[in-house]
Amino acid sequence: MERDKIDVNAIAALARLEFxxxxxxxxxxxxxxxxxxxxCLDGTSGTEAIEKSLPLESCHAREDVLCPFExxxxxxxxxxxxxNGYITVPKTVKGGDEE
Numbered sequence: 001m002e003r004d005k006i007d008v009n010a011i012a013a014l015a016r017l018e019f020x021x022x023x024x025x026x027x028x029x030x031x032x033x034x035x036x037x038x039x040c041l042d043g044t045s046g047t048e049a050i051e052k053s054l055p056l057e058s059c060h061a062r063e064d065v066l067c068p069f070e071x072x073x074x075x076x077x078x079x080x081x082x083x084n085g086y087i088t089v090p091k092t093v094k095g096g097d098e099e
Contacts, residue, residue: 006031 008028012019019027069075079087 006035 006028008019008024008031011031012024012027076082076085076087081088
C-alpha cells in the first residue's frame with residue numbers, strides 16, 4: 001500500500017508551530033525517514049524490526065541495586081497530604097461502588 005505524501009504545513013498548523021522554509025524542508029525529510037521506518041513495522045509485532053536494528057548484545061543495562069532512600073521523611077514533609085507514611089492524592093479514576 002502506498003502511503004500518502006506527508007503534509008508538513010498541515011501538521012505544523014495542527015501543532016500550532018511556525019517553521020521557516022528551510023525548517024519545513026528539513027522536517028519533511030525527517031518525517032519521510034520516520035514514515036519509512038514505520039512502514040517497516042507494518043505487519044509485524046514491532047519486535048522483529050527492533051531486534052534487527054538493536055542487537056541485545058549492544059544493550060548494557062545497569063544492575064538493579066536495592067538501597068534505602070535517605071530522605072523519606074523530607075518527601076513526606078513536602079507532600080500536601082499524607083496518611084500512615086504514604087502520600088495521598090485525590091481520586092482520579094471512577095469505579096467500584098462510587099458514581
